[in-house]
Amino acid sequence: MVIDRQARLVEVESWGDYFLFTFYSPEIARQAQPGQFLMIKVSENTQPLLRRPISLHNAEENQLQIFFQVAGTGTRLLSMKKPGESIDLLGPLGKGFSLQPELSGREIFCVGGGRGIAPLYYLARKLRSSGARPVIFYGGRSRTDLPLKNRLQTTGFEVLVSTDDGSDGFPGLVTSLVEAELKKRQPAYLYACGPDPMMEKLAEICRRKNLEAQFSLESIMGCGFGACWGCVRKIRRNGQEKYLKVCQDGPVFPLEEIVWQESNDG
Amino acid sequence: MVDLSVDLGFLKLKNPVIAASGTFGYGLEFKPFYDLDLLGGFVVKGLYFKPREGNRPPRLVETPGGLINSIGLQGIGVEAFCREILPELAGLKTAVIVNVCGEEEDEYARVAEYLGRHQGIAALELNISCPNVREGGRCPAQSPEATYRTVKKVKRVTSLPLITKLSPNVTDITAVALAAEEAGTEAISLINTLLAMAVDLKTRKPKLGNVMGGLSGPAIKPIAVRMVFQVARSVKVPVIGMGGIFSAEDALEFMMAGAAAVQVGTANFVDPDACLKIIGGLTTWAEAHGLKKIREVTGSLMA
Numbered sequence: 001m002v003i004d005r006q007a008r009l010v011e012v013e014s015w016g017d018y019f020l021f022t023f024y025s026p027e028i029a030r031q032a033q034p035g036q037f038l039m040i041k042v043s044e045n046t047q048p049l050l051r052r053p054i055s056l057h058n059a060e061e062n063q064l065q066i067f068f069q070v071a072g073t074g075t076r077l078l079s080m081k082k083p084g085e086s087i088d089l090l091g092p093l094g095k096g097f098s099l100q101p102e103l104s105g106r107e108i109f110c111v112g113g114g115r116g117i118a119p120l121y122y123l124a125r126k127l128r129s130s131g132a133r134p135v136i137f138y139g140g141r142s143r144t145d146l147p148l149k150n151r152l153q154t155t156g157f158e159v160l161v162s163t164d165d166g167s168d169g170f171p172g173l174v175t176s177l178v179e180a181e182l183k184k185r186q187p188a189y190l191y192a193c194g195p196d197p198m199m200e201k202l203a204e205i206c207r208r209k210n211l212e213a214q215f216s217l218e219s220i221m222g223c224g225f226g227a228c229w230g231c232v233r234k235i236r237r238n239g240q241e242k243y244l245k246v247c248q249d250g251p252v253f254p255l256e257e258i259v260w261q262e263s264n265d266g
Numbered sequence: 267m268v269d270l271s272v273d274l275g276f277l278k279l280k281n282p283v284i285a286a287s288g289t290f291g292y293g294l295e296f297k298p299f300y301d302l303d304l305l306g307g308f309v310v311k312g313l314y315f316k317p318r319e320g321n322r323p324p325r326l327v328e329t330p331g332g333l334i335n336s337i338g339l340q341g342i343g344v345e346a347f348c349r350e351i352l353p354e355l356a357g358l359k360t361a362v363i364v365n366v367c368g369e370e371e372d373e374y375a376r377v378a379e380y381l382g383r384h385q386g387i388a389a390l391e392l393n394i395s396c397p398n399v400r401e402g403g404r405c406p407a408q409s410p411e412a413t414y415r416t417v418k419k420v421k422r423v424t425s426l427p428l429i430t431k432l433s434p435n436v437t438d439i440t441a442v443a444l445a446a447e448e449a450g451t452e453a454i455s456l457i458n459t460l461l462a463m464a465v466d467l468k469t470r471k472p473k474l475g476n477v478m479g480g481l482s483g484p485a486i487k488p489i490a491v492r493m494v495f496q497v498a499r500s501v502k503v504p505v506i507g508m509g510g511i512f513s514a515e516d517a518l519e520f521m522m523a524g525a526a527a528v529q530v531g532t533a534n535f536v537d538p539d540a541c542l543k544i545i546g547g548l549t550t551w552a553e554a555h556g557l558k559k560i561r562e563v564t565g566s567l568m569a
């Protein structure tokens with residue numbers, strides 16, 4: 001975990017509200033693992049006050065990538081940064097996806113909804129280099145919400161897309177697409193990141209199919225490194241339900257540990 | 267060389283900058299960022315006797331220049347703290363201060379008594395001012411009588427120096443400060459967070475799971491400076507000021523208003539090394555103003 005105050009933004013790609021940033025940040029890149037995240041300072045003043053958590057989309061050599069969607073003030077400010085600017089990054093943070101060695105040679109489902117696709121690219125690359133066969137499910141509201149589709153395909157991954165409005169790929173929710181595929185093939189494992197309703201639906205499917213899985217969760221974060229107790233979610237561990245820190249104990253949790261009802265009424 | 271040290275009477279600090287409770291974990295969380303010995307001191311997260319689960323999420327919401335939190339004092343409890351954390355803090359050459367909480371007055375005393383049997387604690391900070399635990403944000407620091415009783419009870423069971431932490435959610439802060447002083451507190455720290463709330467227009471629900479929370483950050487600084495000024499004028503014990511300190515200039519404002527030392531809270535989240543920058547900034551400011559001892563700033567307000 002380091003603070004890189006001078007991470008240089010080297011490249012910006014954008015599609016409407018979606019942005020792919022490439023940073024030169026050797027120290028963070030060296031330590032990075034799929035599923036970990038950064039806390040990014042989006043403003044020089046106190047508006048907004050806090051850093052924003054964004055997943056590592058990729059790390060290679062001395063470079064990092066993030067993929068994000070403008071969701072409010074902070075991400076809008078971030079989206080306005082230009083190549084050549086230096087940005088203050090804190091990371092890599094949290095516990096990422098754990099890659100089971102026995103998955104080598106097996107098919108693995110990686111399911112991303114909307115901006116939740118962000119950490120799955122890095123994960124899929126790692127899975128592939130460890131000998132597994134990742135299949136990426138990418139769901140969005142409409143075809144314009146699938147900006148990474150080409151990038152994923154040209155990297156050589158098998159990519160299945162879905163859109164709520166039917167404008168591309170499977171018409172309907174990405175969870176329905178996963179369910180349809182599960183009738184045809186039996187993956188060894190599933191990784192997912194996306195909005196809570198999607199994840200909860202997916203959790204139910206995995207349980208029904210006895211499919212082991214890890215989910216990356218989101219939460220509003222004060223610090224990102226365990227100092228504030230602000231980011232907790234209810235987790236069932238060692239037979240007990242407790243509030244654990246998403247920033248330190250997560251953001252990735254094994255499916256069977258996640259307690260869902262909290263996020264619905266919270 | 268500027269002399270940054272301050273003397274609180276019961277405790278000498280190498281500089282006036284202390285990391286505030288609830289924003290500095292148990293201290294260990296900041297070890298990856300810098301050498302904790304560089305701090306004047308730090309206050310660990312509030313401890314009850316037993317472990318506590320804290321409040322329902324969401325627990326944080328940002329507002330202009332501020333942060334509302336409703337953590338609800340989640341923590342491992344004083345026994346686990348002494349067993350697992352305190353040994354890891356042993357050997358630090360900075361003041362380790364423990365923030366003491368209680369469901370009722372007797373629990374403060376039980377926690378303090380337990381801590382008093384351990385080495386490595388420079389002082390206790392009595393958190394009689396957390397707005398996140400009881401219905402409606404109530405706490406002992408809202409009444410001079412309850413403040414007096416709580417401080418008195420704790421004094422009786424421990425010889426560790428006490429810093430009593432006051433709440434801004436009161437009509438007359440000086441009455442509470444005087445009650446704490448009369449009960450024998452060695453110092454007073456203020457302010458804790460301001461009871462606050464934010465509403466989500468889409469869902470028409472409060473943005474925090476616990477409905478209300480405590481506001482911290484730059485937004486509260488002017489209120490905090492005013493309260494430090496009022497308290498410093500009315501008590502003899504040293505005052506430790508906090509509330510929205512993000513820079514050395516902010517810290518100096520509190521010191522001029524009467525604070526002998528300061529605490530830095532929310533700033534630690536934004537910049538894990540915020541305290542170090544503030545310490546550095548104090549030296550720079552003193553040099554630029556031909557000042558040899560930073561403690562001369564305390565109470566130097568021209569009013």
Ligand SMILES: Cc1cc2nc3c(=O)[nH]c(=O)nc-3n(C[C@H](O)[C@H](O)[C@H](O)COP(=O)(O)OP(=O)(O)OC[C@H]3O[C@@H](n4cnc5c(N)ncnc54)[C@H](O)[C@@H]3O)c2cc1C
Pocket residue numbers: 037048052053054055056066067068069070071072073074075076115118119217218219220221251
């Ligand atoms: C571990 C982690 C990894 C993330 N990775 C990515 C990523 O790779 N790409 C991406 O686009 N987004 C990611 N997010 C979500 C991103 O952090 C939020 O969208 C962002 O913080 C919103 O800030 P804002 O100032 O733009 O919006 P605000 O104006 O603060 O809020 C806009 C909306 O977003 C919600 N929100 C605020 N903070 C968060 C948060 N921390 N998590 C989820 N929702 C939030 C608010 O409740 C509100 O509804 C991640 C979040 C976490 C916790």
Ligand SMILES: Cc1cc2nc3c(=O)[nH]c(=O)nc-3n(C[C@H](O)[C@H](O)[C@H](O)COP(=O)(O)O)c2cc1C
Pocket residue numbers: 222228230286287288289311312333335337339365393396431457458459481482483484486508509510511529530531532533
């Ligand atoms: C997330 C959070 C948790 C806090 N927890 C505690 C606590 O456990 N005990 C306590 O006395 N004060 C607690 N506080 C209050 C701070 O110590 C401090 O009094 C307040 O935040 C004002 O200072 P600041 O504006 O610099 O943050 C907490 C504040 C925040 C933001």
Ligand code: FES
Pocket residue numbers: 220221222223224225226227228229230231232245246247248
């Ligand atoms: S974000 Fe502060 S503890 Fe997790």
